[in-house]
Amino acid sequence: MILIKCPYCGERDQSEFANGGEAHVIRPKNPESLSDKDWGEYVFYRNNPKGIFYERWVHSHGCKKWFNAVRNTSTDQILKVYKVNEKRPDLSDFENTLKSPSGEPLVGSGNFAVKK
Amino acid sequence: MSAINNNCEYISKKQIEITFDGKTYKAYEGDTIASALLRNNIRLVGRSFKYHRPRGIYTCGIEEPNALVQIISEHNEPNTRATIKRVYDGIEITSQNRWPSLTYDFGAINNILSPIFSAGFYYKTFMGPKGFWKNLYEPLIRRSAGLGKPPKNFRSKSTHQYHNNDVVIIGAGLSGLAAAKKFINTKYKVLLIEQDSYLGGVLKNSNKVKTINDLTPRKWISETEKLILNSKNITILKNTLVTTYNFTNHLIALEDKFAGKKIELNKSELTLHKIRTSNTIIANGHIERFISFRNNDLPGVMLASSFEKYIHRYGVVPEKEPVIFTNNSSSLSLLKKLISLGCKPNAYVDSRKKDNIETEIKKILKDNEISFFSDAEIEGCDGNKKVETITIRQGKSFKKLQSSMLCVSGGYNPDIHLFTQSKGLVKWDKNILSFKPDTPFQKTITLGSTSGNYNFKKLCDEINEKLSIFKTKKVSLDINLNVPNKFSITELWETKKKNNSNWSKSFVDLHNDVTTKDLKQAITEGFDRIEHLKRYTTNSMGTDQGKISSINSLAIVSKMLKKEISEVGTTTYRPPYAPLSFAAIAGRSTYEFYDPERKTSIHSWHLKNNAVFENVGQWKRPWYFKASENETMHQAVQRESKMLRENAGILDGSTLGKIEIKGRDALEFMNLMYTNAFSKMKPMTSRYAMMLGEDGMIKDDGIICKISDQHFIATTTSSGAPKVLADMEEYLQTEWPHLQVFLNSITEQFSTFNISGPKTREIMMKVFPDIDFSNDAFPFMTFKNFDYKKTKIRIMRASFTGELGYEIYVPPKFGLELWQEIFSCGKEYNLIPYGTETMHLLRAEKGYIVIGQETDGTVTPIDLNYNWMIGKNKKDFIGKRSLTRPDTSREDRKQLVGLLPINKKDIIEEGQHIVELNELPKKITNPIKYLGHVSSGYHSPNLNHSIGLAMIKGGKNLFGQKFFVTATGKTKNIPVEIVNPVFIDPENKRLTS
Numbered sequence A: 001m002i003l004i005k006c007p008y009c010g011e012r013d014q015s016e017f018a019n020g021g022e023a024h025v026i027r028p029k030n031p032e033s034l035s036d037k038d039w040g041e042y043v044f045y046r047n048n049p050k051g052i053f054y055e056r057w058v059h060s061h062g063c064k065k066w067f068n069a070v071r072n073t074s075t076d077q078i079l080k081v082y083k084v085n086e087k088r089p090d091l092s093d094f095e096n097t098l099k100s101p102s103g104e105p106l107v108g109s110g111n112f113a114v115k116k
Numbered sequence B: 001m002s003a004i005n006n007n008c009e010y011i012s013k014k015q016i017e018i019t020f021d022g023k024t025y026k027a028y029e030g031d032t033i034a035s036a037l038l039r040n041n042i043r044l045v046g047r048s049f050k051y052h053r054p055r056g057i058y059t060c061g062i063e064e065p066n067a068l069v070q071i072i073s074e075h076n077e078p079n080t081r082a083t084i085k086r087v088y089d090g091i092e093i094t095s096q097n098r099w100p101s102l103t104y105d106f107g108a109i110n111n112i113l114s115p116i117f118s119a120g121f122y123y124k125t126f127m128g129p130k131g132f133w134k135n136l137y138e139p140l141i142r143r144s145a146g147l148g149k150p151p152k153n154f155r156s157k158s159t160h161q162y163h164n165n166d167v168v169i170i171g172a173g174l175s176g177l178a179a180a181k182k183f184i185n186t187k188y189k190v191l192l193i194e195q196d197s198y199l200g201g202v203l204k205n206s207n208k209v210k211t212i213n214d215l216t217p218r219k220w221i222s223e224t225e226k227l228i229l230n231s232k233n234i235t236i237l238k239n240t241l242v243t244t245y246n247f248t249n250h251l252i253a254l255e256d257k258f259a260g261k262k263i264e265l266n267k268s269e270l271t272l273h274k275i276r277t278s279n280t281i282i283a284n285g286h287i288e289r290f291i292s293f294r295n296n297d298l299p300g301v302m303l304a305s306s307f308e309k310y311i312h313r314y315g316v317v318p319e320k321e322p323v324i325f326t327n328n329s330s331s332l333s334l335l336k337k338l339i340s341l342g343c344k345p346n347a348y349v350d351s352r353k354k355d356n357i358e359t360e361i362k363k364i365l366k367d368n369e370i371s372f373f374s375d376a377e378i379e380g381c382d383g384n385k386k387v388e389t390i391t392i393r394q395g396k397s398f399k400k401l402q403s404s405m406l407c408v409s410g411g412y413n414p415d416i417h418l419f420t421q422s423k424g425l426v427k428w429d430k431n432i433l434s435f436k437p438d439t440p441f442q443k444t445i446t447l448g449s450t451s452g453n454y455n456f457k458k459l460c461d462e463i464n465e466k467l468s469i470f471k472t473k474k475v476s477l478d479i480n481l482n483v484p485n486k487f488s489i490t491e492l493w494e495t496k497k498k499n500n501s502n503w504s505k506s507f508v509d510l511h512n513d514v515t516t517k518d519l520k521q522a523i524t525e526g527f528d529r530i531e532h533l534k535r536y537t538t539n540s541m542g543t544d545q546g547k548i549s550s551i552n553s554l555a556i557v558s559k560m561l562k563k564e565i566s567e568v569g570t571t572t573y574r575p576p577y578a579p580l581s582f583a584a585i586a587g588r589s590t591y592e593f594y595d596p597e598r599k600t601s602i603h604s605w606h607l608k609n610n611a612v613f614e615n616v617g618q619w620k621r622p623w624y625f626k627a628s629e630n631e632t633m634h635q636a637v638q639r640e641s642k643m644l645r646e647n648a649g650i651l652d653g654s655t656l657g658k659i660e661i662k663g664r665d666a667l668e669f670m671n672l673m674y675t676n677a678f679s680k681m682k683p684m685t686s687r688y689a690m691m692l693g694e695d696g697m698i699k700d701d702g703i704i705c706k707i708s709d710q711h712f713i714a715t716t717t718s719s720g721a722p723k724v725l726a727d728m729e730e731y732l733q734t735e736w737p738h739l740q741v742f743l744n745s746i747t748e749q750f751s752t753f754n755i756s757g758p759k760t761r762e763i764m765m766k767v768f769p770d771i772d773f774s775n776d777a778f779p780f781m782t783f784k785n786f787d788y789k790k791t792k793i794r795i796m797r798a799s800f801t802g803e804l805g806y807e808i809y810v811p812p813k814f815g816l817e818l819w820q821e822i823f824s825c826g827k828e829y830n831l832i833p834y835g836t837e838t839m840h841l842l843r844a845e846k847g848y849i850v851i852g853q854e855t856d857g858t859v860t861p862i863d864l865n866y867n868w869m870i871g872k873n874k875k876d877f878i879g880k881r882s883l884t885r886p887d888t889s890r891e892d893r894k895q896l897v898g899l900l901p902i903n904k905k906d907i908i909e910e911g912q913h914i915v916e917l918n919e920l921p922k923k924i925t926n927p928i929k930y931l932g933h934v935s936s937g938y939h940s941p942n943l944n945h946s947i948g949l950a951m952i953k954g955g956k957n958l959f960g961q962k963f964f965v966t967a968t969g970k971t972k973n974i975p976v977e978i979v980n981p982v983f984i985d986p987e988n989k990r991l992t993s
């Protein structure tokens, strides 16, 4: 159970929130002008990286506001939260949390329990 | 063999009676089941998981792998650790996993059959023939392998409690208390959690510390406790075990509210503490490990520090003349204690070389003439259901001793369980031959033996240094010891067997009956990765998670693989640290508290009128009304359906979701959310509408009432309302923040009645004499607001039955009154109440769909032939683009059709398949071509035969054709004709006249 900081209410328990998948996927302005492939990508395809992920959350048992968060999916650390209308933070801001080529940090991912 | 009592300040002098396997024994208040049984010289307490081998009490704490019992007097609580559970007068206990009795256990034959139960036996032995697993092997294994029996008709009485802290200290032993002392009267909000009912840890459980700051350990504990209790910022939780260490310093701890007391009815037995803290200090000590030797599981073999704990903590010396077997320096305190009590160990066997053994130990052994074997080991022990003889190997010679108890110490493991749960990294320490915490992932500090510091003299510095991040004063500890300052240990995991036999096993996991032989076999078979090996052998997968043995098996495996232990690694420790009962997790969320029940304002009337209820989401809805005691559901539904089409019926539709949509851009928003076009719709009219997902599939439906371009009311399905509201809100916030629209759930602001049937107009005119209900004044799909008595109501002309119908919206406060008024007016017209089942039947006759019945998330409006609902001229709405994707425009998609049985007596059942065969083959060899399924099937009382709605491939082009529907338990299929799915009034005359 992680702690999430709602940009409107402050730190709350994860159980108050719902996850909304990848952030910054914008609904096309003119769906009719899109090819089947492009529309299909918008509807069905989402990234699911190991490591830094920009995702949406909603404070569903609180203020009901949607917001965005940057989370390290291999450690569950939430590195930043920001409002829907705020600028997407740069990936380089979180580079120091990436420890290996696969995005696997040495501590916290649970895959390496023993220090060599 | 005999136990003696020792004076002990933690045990009361009050004698009580306990029952074990039907026999009554004397015990003291404060005893655990284990200490009480040892006091009565009971050594055999259970049978092992797989081989049904006789087992005794191995430890004195949470790490116990053997002594699991069932508490009959507490709703038959199974798998209770005898070493933890406190007794009280009248407690009733039985042993587990034995039949017919503990002494004569039939399942012990498994031990003789053990070659088939070796590593991976679940995977290998029971491969075939087909069907044998389900009918023979599984029931057999379930009966013969396992633990206790679950309680029946059990109602949990546990509660949950939440905490927010700056610091949580886990374990109130020497380190934990010293750390807590630093926080006395500081600004930090501290929670100190102790598993036992007394603080003190090693100070109370052992003879290791002589004095501390010139006080006896007991005195120092009580003075420190007093200081902590007087400090307002520190709370102590006793009898509480931290089981789980989650992300962001979230801890779960279980408190036993009735430790050592009889459970009182109507009081909470357990409290589950959910703790969020900024910093966690883990000081829960260490766990002694065993050594594998031949028959190291016989009752009478016990860990040395546990033996010491029984003397100190529970005042019972389990055996006056035990043999001590060790590979380290820690048993000195036990030796001293036994001598001081006038007991003389039978022998002291130390695997260390004579020169490495402390002079003090050698002197005590010599002075007291105790047989001393250095550079020696226990080859094994023998006996009938208990230790009788012990064989010592020293060099090439063997010595057999008569003794009933063997105290074993294979070294100490820092209790890193919680630290690894927190995702910290551990490191192998050659000095203590164990893993110890290294890099924390969260704000976690480990202290004392948990951190691998076995040197009491260095403890004070460690605490002051590690807690220097807090603004606290230094503590000082002047500790005088009964053990050597420096911990010394030599490597010994498994001793060599003299000869092999089936019965003689050398265990690495007592709980799951895993032997050293199993480990070797698994490695030979290629399971050389520790995580694979663990699962294949089930090693350390018991409810004790291998607390006394997992490091031993890692060491043995690393030796076999010729690798370093740090290379082999450790398996991941997972929460909970110790078994956590489901009752505790469930807390108060059971039975009627599991989920809120929502009831309409008419509920009391439904109850009085013999409604049978159906759960729809959280709502209680009348399913049907019983006209007489013996009326079946089928009879009631047939009666209600016929009566409604002949006269009139009324349904409590208050549960239907209602959402108010208001604002400058309400019209644009509605046009985007729903398939329908609302722009040309006149104010005060309504329309049946559909909401799709972006994939074009139907999500929900309902009637949209347009009050003006800036004001709509949408109804939703009863269970879909929260989701529809959330989806609308999501689009407004994330995709269209420029739209000025406000949403409000008004489901509970109105009671809603759906009245329909040919006599409806007469009834309505009688109830509301001032309103003109003529077709011209009040046409289909329009609505109006009226004053009614002291309130305002809204009436809409709409129908879900296909008959003339109205929907009445009234504030719930006036709901019941109006409902009763309608009934008194409707009496002369034979008005009946009806439930959801009749509603479903009537709408099926009319060919109306139900979300979740005809649709399943893969159905588009085009599949239902509802093209008329799609606002084709609208530029955009949610899901529109997907309706022209190649997949959604396929001709052979499953489409909605009606089914008529060709033989009018046949019954079309819901959920059956539609096939081309008139009869299914006796033996099915090839897949049968599947065309679709029956989504709704009813006997229509108005047509007097069965009807069906179905989703069938390419259905739109199949009208008039003959297919077959399968039937439950029959190979002969039912011939049906595919028809237009409207069975009653296809011209909508009844609806609109």
Ligand SMILES: [Zn+2]
Binding pocket: A006, A007, A008, A009, A010, A059, A062, A063, A064, A065
């Ligand atoms: Zn919030």
